[in-house]
Amino acid sequence: MTNLIDGVSRIEIPTPFPVGSVNCYLIEGTPLTLIDTGPKTSKSLATLQKALQDKSYDFSDIEQILLTHGHIDHIGLAAQFVRARLQTHGNPTEVWIHQKDASAVVNYDRYAERYLEFYTELITSSGVPKNEFPMLPPKGLIEYFKSLVESVPTARSFNDGAVFKTGIGEVSAIWVPGHSSGSTCYVCDEKEVIFSGDFILGDISSNPSISFDRNEKIGMLTYLESLDRLSSRDNYSALPGHREPIIGIRSRIEVLRAEYDDKLRRAAQSLTRNHQTIYELSRIIYGAYDVNSLTLALAESSDLLKILESRNQARLVKQDGVVYATGL
Ligand SMILES: [Zn+2]
Structure with a gap:
């Protein structure tokens, strides 16, 4: 556990994913708050328990959980807190998430089924050759995902601009769709700090194209538009969902925009007059x-x-x- 600013500590929770560990943040004071929880694995649970114990807390002490978005590695353990607090204090931990991602927390199994549809369609429409198919068949993948999350039927949802009381002052929820439909940055103006989830990460992409619930809008464009939503706070620092804190987000946002311009250039250059599949182009x-x-x-x-x-x-x-693509 690392102390970042007065009253805020980072807990690094292991995940079974290539991204490595996920960052949860403990905000001390009243109400005792946790930002994100880690996936439901015994290793993650033990790590979180130990980190809280070091601060003389247990699961039942957490009064409020603010989730940055509805992905496995951020939500999986939320139900454990709800149960522990209900048993000890008679009232459950309040779990909050933006309404666009609420279905992931309230009923993860249904959400996972929708991901399966997106995933299957992506693999099929991209023309992936049989010998390149992922090792886990889609059904197996989804069952595995489901095992890493316990749903929280009592989770509550909010809209853009919701304000939460925490031990470091009020934090406001800024809706930044792109990485997922309901991605949220929790902004504390008093400390000039942003809990950015996976919306802004220090040295890896936010992968906006993987968001499958975007109603015809192109995920990458939605993401780039959302970056504008933080422009008035671009001197703030970010505490992201993975890796290290970002001191001052302005230069990171400039790099992110340049990276997407570069990817677009490479994509345009890879097109020819011949039909190419998305898979073939992705290899270029x-x-x-x-x-x-x-x-x-x-x-x-x-x-x-x-x-x-x-x-x-x-x-x-x-x-x-x-799908086949050609240049014009
Ligand atoms: Zn995510």
């Missing part, structure tokens, strides 16, 4: 990525091509369920 844009990055590379490539199509730089046609 992202090179020799491994199987763990397949979904990500396909989802991003798909978004890049849709953006180029909207700018009249690409033509996309679907034949027998597979």
Whole structure:
């Protein structure tokens, strides 16, 4: 556990995913608050328990959990707190999430089924050759995901601009869709700090294209628009969902924008007059990525091509369920 600012500590929780550990933040004072929880694995549970014990707390002491978004590695353990507090104090921990991601917490199994549809469609429409198929079949993958989350039927949802009391002052919820539909940054103006979840990360992409519930809008464009929502606070620091704190987010946002411009350029350059599948183009844009990055590379490539199509730089046609792209 690392002390970051007075009253805020970071707890690094292991995850079974390539991203490595996830950051949860304990905000001391009243109400005792946790930002995100880690996935439901015995290793994560033990790490979280030990970190709280070191501060002389146990699970039942946490009064409020603010979730940055509805992904496994951030929500999986929330139910444990609710149960512990209900048993000890007779009232459950309050668990909060933006309404667009609420279904992930309230009923994760249903949410996972929707992810399965997105995932299957992505693999199929991208023309992935059989010998490159992911090791876990989609059904197996979803069952595995489900095992890492316990739903919280009593979770409560909020809209953009909701304000929460914490031990370091009020934090306001800024809705920043892109990484997921309900991604939220919790902003503490008093401390000039942003709990940014996976919306802004220090040295890795936020993967906005993987958000599957976006109603026809291109995930990457939604994400870039959301970056504008923090422009009035771009001198603030961010405490992200993975890796190290970001001191002053302005330069990070500039780098992120430049990275997307660069990816778009590479995507445009990879197009020819011949039909190419999204899979084939992803191999040109992202090179020799491994199987763990397949979904990500396909989802991003798909978004890049849709953006180029909207700018009249690409033509996309679907034949027998597979999308083919050509340059114009
Ligand atoms: Zn995430």
